[in-house]
Amino acid sequence: MKIVKNKKIILAITDDFKIKSCIEDNLKQIGFDVITITPITNEKFKYKNLKERFVNFIKKNIYNDLDYKKTLRQNFNKEALLKKLNTVDYTLTIRADLFENDFIDKLIKCSTKNYAYQWDGLSRYERIMMLIPLFTKFYIFDKNDLSQKNITYPTTNFYFDCYEHLLKKEPKYDLYFLGSYDSRIKKLIPICELLHNKGYKLNIVLICHSKEELNKYPFIKYYSTPFSYYENLQMAADSKCIIDLHHDSLHTGLSFRTFEALGFNKKLITTNQIIKDYDFYNSQNIFHIDENADFSGIDDFIKSDYKEIDSIIKNKYSFTNWIKYILEIDQNTPIKIP
The missing domain is CATH 3.40.50.2000 (Glycogen Phosphorylase B;)
Structure with a gap:
């Protein structure tokens, strides 16, 4: 069922277990145009010019230095991610701690509605605390992480209703x-x-x-x-x-x-x-x-x-209602943590 029309969303998400593909499927089913970005790009690394290739050859074969190409590859990945950013209606970031600060900074400039969900305990990732205030709303699923009132917001995981x-x-x-x-x-x-x-x-x-x-x-x-x-x-x-x-x-x-x-x-x-x-x-x-x-x-x-x-209770935990609640789209059923 289409609940949105002509709406674009950036989904920035970990690639673990390919769950991103299921989220893409459900987002597309309800009408979103989806741009998916993962922390690691699948694009094949390329040298920018002959100088980079030559310097790497010297460092690798004469000085046994493998870090130079590693740095080039990291920069290549960063640039590949940033190229995917564009103006959209929403951004949804899942596991924001996996993305670097400069990417997050540029991501939230793509929209006025930027949301994040951490499907793991906050205590496991020290860096995540500094990222929370950057988003319009930051959602968590562990009641223990609600201690900072009005900084984190409650939700749960969900089931995919597109299958x-x-x-x-x-x-x-x-x-x-x-x-x-x-x-x-x-x-x-x-x-x-x-x-x-x-x-x-x-x-x-x-x-x-x-x-x-x-x-x-x-x-x-x-x-x-x-x-x-x-x-x-x-x-x-x-x-x-x-x-x-x-x-x-x-x-x-x-x-x-x-x-x-x-x-x-x-x-x-x-x-x-x-x-x-x-x-x-x-x-x-x-x-x-x-x-x-x-x-x-x-x-x-x-x-x-x-x-x-009861269908009203069950539907509350569907992905369709979950995304409406997360993005603050009208006619959603709020999801609370008891």
């Missing part, structure tokens, strides 16, 4: 998890081992090389190359239930897994207790694993039907 065709997929698996090999493994293995022994079909994907200590578990699959975010959505759509193990040491906000489940009408098993404070929480759809790892009732939970969420 309705995935809703029609018949699940192949009972449960799905995608993640890296990190401290969450200690929580993941007991959960999956229990469910595997109960006969459930699991799709447990770790982005890493095979780990010897985990090879005894037949339900784990290893991939050394990360999936794109859209591929992740395809696998989520292929499952009845999604497992979410949040990084409790990094932030308290709700992960994208939560909203994938909401958007695709999937059940969710999660370790994040704050989910109970949200308006879409329903114990028939969401199973919270507490610190005691109490799994009583897990069979009834998985086997029972998904309970439809």
